[in-house]
Amino acid sequence: MSDLLRVDGLRKRFGGVTAVDDCSLAVAEGTVTALIGPNGSGKTTLFDLVTGYRKPDAGRVVFAGRDVTGRSPGRLYRAGLSRTFQQARVFPQLTVVENLVAAAGHRWWRLAAPRVSAADRRQAETLLAEFDLTEDADRIAAELSYGRRKLLEFAAVLMSAPRLVLLDEPTAGVNPVLVERMEEHVRSRHAAGVTFLIVEHDLSFVMRLCDPVIVLDAGRPISEGDPSTVRADPRVLDAYLGG
Amino acid sequence: MTWTGVLKGGVFVLTLAVLPLLGLPHWVLNMLIFVLMFAALASAWNLVGGLTGYPSLGHAAFFGIGAYAFALLLHGQTELTDGWQPFAWLPAIGVGTALIGVPIAAIAMRTRADVFAIVTITLLFVVQTLAFNLHGLTGGAQGLSFPVAPFPADTFERPFYYVLLGLLVLAMLLTFGTLSSKIGLALATVRGDEDKARGLGIPVGSAKVLAFAVSVGLTAMVGAVWAYYQVGIIYPQFAVDPLITIAMVLMVFLGGRGTLWGPVLGAFVLESGQQYLAYELGPSQFYLIAYAMIFLLIMLVLPRGVLPSIAGRLR
Numbered sequence: 001m002s003d004l005l006r007v008d009g010l011r012k013r014f015g016g017v018t019a020v021d022d023c024s025l026a027v028a029e030g031t032v033t034a035l036i037g038p039n040g041s042g043k044t045t046l047f048d049l050v051t052g053y054r055k056p057d058a059g060r061v062v063f064a065g066r067d068v069t070g071r072s073p074g075r076l077y078r079a080g081l082s083r084t085f086q087q088a089r090v091f092p093q094l095t096v097v098e099n100l101v102a103a104a105g106h107r108w109w110r111l112a113a114p115r116v117s118a119a120d121r122r123q124a125e126t127l128l129a130e131f132d133l134t135e136d137a138d139r140i141a142a143e144l145s146y147g148r149r150k151l152l153e154f155a156a157v158l159m160s161a162p163r164l165v166l167l168d169e170p171t172a173g174v175n176p177v178l179v180e181r182m183e184e185h186v187r188s189r190h191a192a193g194v195t196f197l198i199v200e201h202d203l204s205f206v207m208r209l210c211d212p213v214i215v216l217d218a219g220r221p222i223s224e225g226d227p228s229t230v231r232a233d234p235r236v237l238d239a240y241l242g243g
Numbered sequence: 244m245t246w247t248g249v250l251k252g253g254v255f256v257l258t259l260a261v262l263p264l265l266g267l268p269h270w271v272l273n274m275l276i277f278v279l280m281f282a283a284l285a286s287a288w289n290l291v292g293g294l295t296g297y298p299s300l301g302h303a304a305f306f307g308i309g310a311y312a313f314a315l316l317l318h319g320q321t322e323l324t325d326g327w328q329p330f331a332w333l334p335a336i337g338v339g340t341a342l343i344g345v346p347i348a349a350i351a352m353r354t355r356a357d358v359f360a361i362v363t364i365t366l367l368f369v370v371q372t373l374a375f376n377l378h379g380l381t382g383g384a385q386g387l388s389f390p391v392a393p394f395p396a397d398t399f400e401r402p403f404y405y406v407l408l409g410l411l412v413l414a415m416l417l418t419f420g421t422l423s424s425k426i427g428l429a430l431a432t433v434r435g436d437e438d439k440a441r442g443l444g445i446p447v448g449s450a451k452v453l454a455f456a457v458s459v460g461l462t463a464m465v466g467a468v469w470a471y472y473q474v475g476i477i478y479p480q481f482a483v484d485p486l487i488t489i490a491m492v493l494m495v496f497l498g499g500r501g502t503l504w505g506p507v508l509g510a511f512v513l514e515s516g517q518q519y520l521a522y523e524l525g526p527s528q529f530y531l532i533a534y535a536m537i538f539l540l541i542m543l544v545l546p547r548g549v550l551p552s553i554a555g556r557l558r
Contacts, residue, residue, distance in 0.1 A: 053442065073442035083442070091435035094428070108446035111426040111453070132434050160444070 003062075004029040004164050005050065005081075010059035012045055012219075016022075019045040021219035023059070027164065032186060032196040034210035036203070038240055040195045042219040043199045044086060045080055047166050050081045052076045064163065066201050080106050080163035086172065088150040092142035096133060099141050100124040103156035123159065131155045137181055147174035154185065158194075165189070166224065183209055207231070215239065252415070259408055263401050272400040274518050276472065280465055281514045284415035284487070285494035286465035287461035290454045292492060293500035294421060296434030297352060297451065300488050301363030302462050304370035305340055307483030311374065311381055312336045314477050317389035325391040327472060328332025333464045341460030348455035349448075355437070367488060375480035384479065388403055403472045404469070410468065414461050419501050426450050434501070441539040469487035490514070493534070497541050499548030510551060514538070524553040 005027040010185040012020040020042045027033045027105050035043050050061055054074040061069045063081055069077075101120045106113070116124075128134045129149050136144060141152060150170065157165060167186070170178045179202070186196055186209060200206050206213060207227040215223040215230055217239040223230050230236055259279070262467070263272060291299050314330050323329065344430035351362045374381045378448055381387050421427045429450035440447050446544050472479050501504030516537070520530035545552045 045344075049443070053438075074444040074447075077444040078443060085439075089436055091432050093435055093440075094431055098428060098431075101439070102428055102445060103443045105444040106425055106446075107444075108449040111424065111429060111446065111450060113425050115423050115425060115428050141398045 003027065004031055004064060005197070006062040007046075007050065008060045008062070010046070010049055010061065011057045012042075012049055012054060013057055020049060020056070020220055023216075023220045025102045025214055025221050025224070027165075027195060027197050029195055030190075030193070031212065032190050032198065032210045034213040035197060035199045035216060036201070036206060036213060037216035041216040041239070044168060045219075047083060047168055047199065051081060051166060053082035057171050077160060077162075080161070081166070082160060082162040082164075083166035084150075084153045084157060084168055084170065086168045088146065088153045089167045090141045090144075090149050090156070091211065093140060094130065094139050095140055096136045096144070097121060097124045097138060099152055100159050102154050103159045105160040120210060127158060128195055130188075132181075147178040149182070150174055154182070158189065162193070162194065164195045164197065167200075169199055169201060171200060172204045177216070179205060182205075256408070257414060260405075260431035262397075262399045263356040263404050269400065272404065273371070274515065276404050276407060277423065277512045277518065278511055279411055280469060281490055281494060282484040282507045282510035283407060283411040283414050283465050284370065284462060284491045285498070285510045286411065286418055287458045289495045289500065289502075289506045290421065290458040290461075291419060291451075293495050293502070294418075294427065295454050297455075297490070298356065298360045298502075299363045299455075299458075299459030300360050300485075300492070301351075301490055302459065303484055303486075303488040305344065305365075305459035305462045306466035306469070306487055307370055307479075308340055309336050310477055311337065311387065312463070313470045314387045314389045315380070318387060320390050323393050325359065325392045326394045329392075330468075333410075333467055335408075335465040336458040336467045340463035341456040344453055344456040345457040347459075348452040350452050352448075352455065353412050364485075364488075367483065367485060371479060373481040374483050381479065386476045386478040388476045389467070389470075392471060398521040403447060403468060406468050407465070410465055414502060415507070417457060417461070421454070422503060422551065425473060426453065430454055430541055431501075442534045445520070490517075493538050493541075496538070496548055497545075499552075500548035502548070502550045503547050505550045 002178040003026040008024050010020055011018065023046060026074050030058050035046070037043055044052065044076045049056045052071050055070050063076065068079070068204045086210060091102060094102065097116060099115065101124055104120065104123070118231060125134065125137065126211055128137055133148065133151060133155065136148065136177055141149060144152060154167070155172065170182050173181070183205065190196060211226050213227050215236050222235050222239060262275065288299065288302055313329070313332060313336060317329055347366070351359060354362055356519055374437050375383055392402070420429070429447065431446050433444055433451055445461060466482070470482065490513065494509030495506045497513060498509030500505065516532060517534060520533045524530045524533065
């Protein structure tokens with residue numbers, strides 16, 4: 001298995017705080033990798049650096065064998081690297097179908113094409129059926145519950161047929177039934193060949209679903225391995241409980 | 244396009260097309276000309292301010308550019324034999340101004356929301372100051388003169404009326420085309436969450452610069468017709484007038500941002516209301532206070548505008 005994503009010596013500083021500090025890690029193709037760590041350990045900043053939302057002060061990001069450091073998020077998205085946000089970000093005034101079509105990664109020369117063509121609609125409906133959102137297809141996204149908006153955001157980033165999906169706390173703020181559904185969706189997409197990198201605080205979710213698990217503390221990885229190894233690692237306990 | 248939509252549009256345009264033939268008094272036709280002019284302007288502003296969510300306060304600058312471009316094209320002639328001929332300049336003025344709009348949008352649209360509003364209102368005052376001070380080109384405060392349109396006095400309004408109706412239809416068709424294509428979807432994502440839209444690879448930059456260029460091109464064409472209607476001379480304070488910008492914004496807010504019919508409705512209500520108030524309250528400019536009160540009421544009672552509020556009730 002080759003590395004789909006690799007970061008080397010990545011660093012990002014905000015004023016006096018070094019959020020990501022000389023961080024090197026890799027995500028192998030075909031895995032569901034978890035990124036865990038106490039609050040403030042740099043997980044979301046690392047996501048921002050990898051997906052181009054922020055520029056690193058130093059270091060490299062390599063995606064699918066190419067150096068993509070500093071590329072814009074849009075280019076990375078079209079290259080197959082998509083993400084969701086901690087607070088689900090959907091377009092509130094667009095319908096559910098329109099949210100999906102907007103995320104399909106159309107280029108500027110398609111601006112004159114119909115807003116939602118028959119082909120767009122078919123593609124969206126397949127995903128909506130998979131995510132059990134069919135009945136909401138023509139509702140405005142603002143009318144959906146928070147949990148369903150998270151499902152919608154997840155479904156939307158799959159419109160571009162990504163190779164790697166970064167999920168930022170997919171279960172935060174959603175009810176236990178939806179957590180289970182979220183888990184199923186990750187599993188089925190993983191079976192279809194998508195690689196995942198997941199930031200998550202719900203450790204039972206992580207232990208059930210992810211392998212390997214990478215633990216971040218103070219902006220760099222301190223432990224990595226299968227869930228049971230990581231759980232037994234004293235450095236991880238230290239980081240979480242303070243040593 | 245639905246059949247009811249086509250029917251609605253057809254009835255609307257036909258009604259307006261028949262009106263001047265009914266022998267209405269000149270002051271009514273004059274009022275209708277300004278209603279049509281503002282309906283076209285508001286529809287044009289809606290492309291940027293409504294669909295894209297960028298509150299431009301600088302559109303009057305492009306209105307003035309269109310007006311001065313037209314006046315300058317006619318300035319050298321002593322008299323006109325064919326009154327319709329100058330209208331042939333409109334497409335060139337529209338396209339030319341749209342091209343001027345491209346670099347301006349590319350720079351100004353790097354800012355957002357309130358900063359964008361300030362940048363564009365600065366543009367308005369820059370253009371107004373230029374109009375006052377480039378004496379060689381604009382004649383400064385003395386105004387810029389050009390030959391009067393040689394139309395017969397009893398039907399003098401008609402050509403302006405029909406050309407403005409044409410521009411309104413053009414603006415509405417462009418709005419409709421935008422709303423029903425991917426560019427409308429892209430603009431809606433810009434309005435909703437521009438950073439997220441960029442992250443989804445949506446061509447945000449091209450979409451908003453295109454919307455701005457088309458919007459200011461339309462605005463300039465309306466400005467040109469306005470200049471022609473000013474019987475032979477235009478002045479900087481009226482050609483580049485902040486009140487025109489404010490009227491466009493108010494009308495779109497009243498009718499409903501981002502909708503096809505909202506700006507038209509807003510223009511019909513506000514412009515006829517303003518003409519009535521100006522008539523009733525006389526030249527005291529008290530009508531401007533009434534105008535401000537209408538705006539406050541809209542923001543309090545119907546913050547989304549008339550049409551979206553009604554649509555919301557019906558859902």
